[in-house]
Amino acid sequence: MMLRRLITKIVAGHSASFSRMAPYASAVFLIEPTDIPIQFRARLDSPTPIICQRRPTACTWDARIAGPISSLLAMAEGALDGDALFFSREITIEGNTDAILALRNAIDDAELNLPDETADLLGPLSPAAKRALEVAMPIMRPLLNGGIAIRGARPT
């Protein structure tokens, strides 16, 4: 529920950026972090824009993006270049290439700060949550980059 609210908030809060995806708003994206046991199925024009599933769960999709969670998060925040991640084989893409390009460009233009976006959902607790995330993220990122073992994960 929290994730759904976050995606809805991000899309609404960056409407100019996500208007770049207009021709692909109905496209179904499968986002597969390859080092954690969950996957995300996203469709931006749906009332439930994102569904979290156990990975692997068979489902239909128009475009698929797979890679380590740290790379996917860094790409979402514009900290790493998507093409460079593709060149290095860090991420894999399949399916509708135009839809993937449009999503990448929309997210890149949105200049997302995921800790801030997440903390904003907590209302009155937001300032405290931001401070906690500012402390936690520098610790979490190296752990994610090192491929932290998550219970139930099925390495691929």
Place this chain on the structure above:
Amino acid sequence: MTSSSRLELVCPAGTPAALRTAIIAGADTIYCGFRDETNARNFPGLNFSRAEMEESIAYAHERETKVFVAINTFPRAGEKRLWRCAIDDCAAFGADAIILADLGLLAYAADRHPQLRRHLSVQAAAANADSIGFYTRSFGIRRVVLPRILTVEEIAAINREIDCETEAFIFGSLCVMAEGRCSLSSYVTGDSPNLGGVCSPGSHVTYRESGAELASILGAFTMHRVPHDVPAPYPTVCKGQFKAGKFQGHVFEDPASLDASRLIPQLAMAGVTALKIEGRQRGRAYVGDAVRTLRRFVDDYAAGLPIGGGALNQLSEGQSTTQGAYRKKWR
């Protein structure tokens, strides 16, 4: 024309966010395009709406950064209005220059907006002094973006004979074809890169993982297959792998990016006015890294310091770089 002042760093932006990133990273000038087929980077979700362009030009000017707008595809017969409208809007928004390739658009811009600075796009493939002289005399071209087929010595020779500035690519994806005239991808996709603004459009691209091997497919043709530990290139025909007689491999060119940063002193000595970073289709991370690095190199050269190199390898296609035609080692 030879240049004696500080080299100008011309940087790419595919979105307003990338434009802001490039300015913060030290760009002297941004080049960008409208979100339609008037420019040669017409990728999905990329480029600027009219409102974004007007706001971004104002934002850049407040920070003493120039904005050049690329209108560098060729209008389809009977549909010139879209391209002419783009020129009119650039004049209205206060763009510092427009980058054009088509003769008709050059004539239109010179006639309707004589005060708007006109640059000749690399898409015009003007690769000798006579050709550039024609454009300067006929349309008042103030700067030419040099095709990526010239040696440093050839650039110096051109600069001695012409009356406009030259801009040379310093980093980014490399095209050694006659730009604006290459139709290689058209044979596979049926779409023209020179009219529609996209070489190897995503709608015709498929990536397929098979075991640890990645196949990159354009239209009905597999451009290359790479094992899991080999960097992936873009699926363009010119960088595909083919069999030709007994040879199997990259027939036209290797998948590598141009990195001429070590040639900054030579390019300056050759009379180049501006250095251009390719990559409007890339994200903010690329723009920030490339601009910061090349800003440092250009400033180091201006200060008489040695220039580093190799810092941009991770951003490069195939994760390898070349000095391309500037050195023409194959001759």
